[in-house]
Amino acid sequence: xxxxxxxxxxxxxxxxxxxxxxxxxxxxxxxxxxxxxxxxxxxxxxxxxxxxxxxxxxxxxxxxxxxxxxxxxxxxxxxxxxxxxxxxxxxxxxxxxxxxxxxxxxxxxxxxxxxx
Amino acid sequence: xxxxxxxxxxxxxxxxxxxxxxxxxxxxxxxxxxxxxxxxxxxxxxxxxxxxxxxxxxxxxxxxxxxxxxxxxxxxxxxxxxxxxxxxxxxxxxxxxxxxxxxxxxxxxxxxxxxxxxxxxxxxxxxxxxxxxxxxxxxxxxxxxxxxxxxxxxxxxxxxxxxxxxxxxxxxxxxxxxxxxxxxxxxxxxxxxxxxxxxxxxxxxxxxxxxxxxxxxxxxxxxxxxxxxxxxxxxxxxxxxxxxxxxxxxxxxxxxxxxxxxxxxxxxxxxxxxxxxxxxxxxxxxxxxxxxxxxxxxxxxxxxxxxxxxxxxxxxxxxxxxxxxxxxxxxxxxxxxxxxxxxxxxxxxxxxxxxxxxxxxxxxxxxxxxxxxxxxxxxxxxxxxxxxxxxxxxxxxxxxxxxxxxxxxxxxxxxxxxxxxxxxxxxxxxxxx
Numbered sequence: 001x002x003x004x005x006x007x008x009x010x011x012x013x014x015x016x017x018x019x020x021x022x023x024x025x026x027x028x029x030x031x032x033x034x035x036x037x038x039x040x041x042x043x044x045x046x047x048x049x050x051x052x053x054x055x056x057x058x059x060x061x062x063x064x065x066x067x068x069x070x071x072x073x074x075x076x077x078x079x080x081x082x083x084x085x086x087x088x089x090x091x092x093x094x095x096x097x098x099x100x101x102x103x104x105x106x107x108x109x110x111x112x113x114x115x116x
Numbered sequence: 117x118x119x120x121x122x123x124x125x126x127x128x129x130x131x132x133x134x135x136x137x138x139x140x141x142x143x144x145x146x147x148x149x150x151x152x153x154x155x156x157x158x159x160x161x162x163x164x165x166x167x168x169x170x171x172x173x174x175x176x177x178x179x180x181x182x183x184x185x186x187x188x189x190x191x192x193x194x195x196x197x198x199x200x201x202x203x204x205x206x207x208x209x210x211x212x213x214x215x216x217x218x219x220x221x222x223x224x225x226x227x228x229x230x231x232x233x234x235x236x237x238x239x240x241x242x243x244x245x246x247x248x249x250x251x252x253x254x255x256x257x258x259x260x261x262x263x264x265x266x267x268x269x270x271x272x273x274x275x276x277x278x279x280x281x282x283x284x285x286x287x288x289x290x291x292x293x294x295x296x297x298x299x300x301x302x303x304x305x306x307x308x309x310x311x312x313x314x315x316x317x318x319x320x321x322x323x324x325x326x327x328x329x330x331x332x333x334x335x336x337x338x339x340x341x342x343x344x345x346x347x348x349x350x351x352x353x354x355x356x357x358x359x360x361x362x363x364x365x366x367x368x369x370x371x372x373x374x375x376x377x378x379x380x381x382x383x384x385x386x387x388x389x390x391x392x393x394x395x396x397x398x399x400x401x402x403x404x405x406x407x408x409x410x411x412x413x414x415x416x417x418x419x420x421x422x423x424x425x426x427x428x429x430x431x432x433x434x435x436x437x438x439x440x441x442x443x444x445x446x447x448x449x450x451x452x453x454x455x456x457x458x459x460x461x462x463x464x465x466x467x468x469x470x471x472x473x474x475x476x477x478x479x480x481x482x483x484x485x486x487x488x489x490x491x492x493x494x495x496x497x498x499x500x501x502x503x504x505x506x507x508x509x510x511x512x513x514x515x516x517x518x519x520x521x522x523x524x525x526x527x528x529x530x531x532x533x534x535x536x537x538x539x540x541x542x543x544x545x546x547x548x549x
Contacts, residue, residue, distance in 0.1 A: 011511035014312045034528055043533070044520045055529025083508065 008081035016080030039087030127215035140335025141227035147328030154321025159513025161523035171234035191271030238432030239296035278474035283340035285395025293439015295490035305429030326383035351397030359389025361409030391441035450475030
């Protein structure tokens with residue numbers, strides 16, 4: 001089991017969700033985050049106060065998957081999130097120790113496999 | 117416009133009301149900004165609002181320089197003269213045919229030009245570049261608004277052939293609505309239109325904006341008699357009655373179609389009702405005004421539902437809310453105008469079929485003129501400067517790209533920089549080495 005974490009541009013979220021749906025990956029958590037990758041900062045002005053915005057809006061996907069779903073999930077995140085410009089984000093794959101489905105108490109691989 | 121000569125003196129009561137009414141109509145433009153800003157995505161909030169704020173500046177300048185003169189100098193058929201350019205001859209003496217100072221008449225009419233210019237922006241928000249929009253609104257306020265205002269208000273050919281338009285069904289409502297359709301067609305759909313759900317980011321703004329618009333509309337309709345006489349009082353009260361009935365019918369239509377009564381729908385209904393009574397305000401009885409409100413909901417609701425199924429990204433439905441409801445109001449006068457209430461003319465229902473003909477002429481001429489001129493004008497501007505930016509600008513949002521601000525900036529990660537700082541690129545998005 002792995003936890004796949006993908007950090008992408010907010011405007012690419014729909015594309016990523018579409019790609020994940022096509023790859024039949026279910027069970028997704030996402031949150032709005034702020035981050036800084038390699039992209040250039042932009043400058044904003046408020047009544048004479050000039051600020052350099054060092055953090056950009058990003059969206060963080062967290063997807064726990066069984067081993068055979070790791071590659072499709074990563075591919076979907078990359079395919080859906082890519083624009084080719086700096087600031088497209090990152091995908092992190094992290095080992096998972098335990099997973100429990102709260103509703104049933106099922107654990108591990110059973111818990112990350114969608115119920116149909 | 118009849119010239120009353122020496123008998124025509126300034127009336128203090130009328131003037132006091134018109135001063136207030138002018139300020140109320142001006143408030144409608146920021147209210148429209150709030151209404152529109154709530155309907156777009158959060159990344160385009162400021163740009164959408166700014167199109168309305170910018171319209172105040174642009175339209176007042178063009179109106180003072182030439183627009184007012186073209187609309188209200190003389191009673192030529194097609195277009196007015198140039199004698200009032202830069203407020204020449206506009207002073208404290210009463211405006212011909214009214215009992216208010218010419219200056220107040222000018223200011224009141226200016227606020228109409230402003231709101232109408234701002235209305236058109238609803239068709240192109242979330243993708244049109246700010247610069248070309250400013251150029252467009254300056255030219256539009258003269259070439260479309262001032263001309264239609266002359267036809268309907270200034271003694272032009274529509275007024276001369278008997279079209280009744282109390283507060284602007286022709287120049288304001290049909291003028292903006294059918295121009296919006298043309299603008300949406302020329303500028304084209306947003307890149308995500310039809311691919312993603314593009315939802316209103318703050319329905320509270322939409323409701324508050326609609327409420328403030330309704331408030332301002334009492335000045336808009338109630339002031340369009342330029343006095344405190346019977347027609348003005350009738351228009352004022354009808355502005356209460358009509359939108360209330362539209363709200364009720366809209367809620368029923370919502371409930372039938374989706375089993376729920378929506379808040380954004382209610383806000384839209386308020387606008388549709390106010391628009392429908394705009395041309396008819398001082399001409400129909402209160403009872404018929406209520407019928408008009410109920411009736412007006414149906415075609416606008418229909419066009420709104422139909423439009424979202426098409427590829428036409430007329431984003432904030434100016435056509436449905438203003439063009440169609442304005443048409444409904446203009447035609448309704450032809451049936452139910454009542455001499456007993458307005459002292460001017462009867463409609464078909466009260467024995468004068470000719471009035472319906474006069475109304476239908478306006479119902480065809482105004483949309484055709486507004487659509488054609490707006491279409492040509494935007495094509496022309498588009499040939500000189502790009503109307504919209506690249507897709508990645510649209511993805512980031514108009515606020516950061518065109519204004520260097522965010523509506524909901526948190527301040528996190530923002531570093532203060534000195535005035536001497538020059539950024540490596542103006543905006544880092546899109547082009548880099």
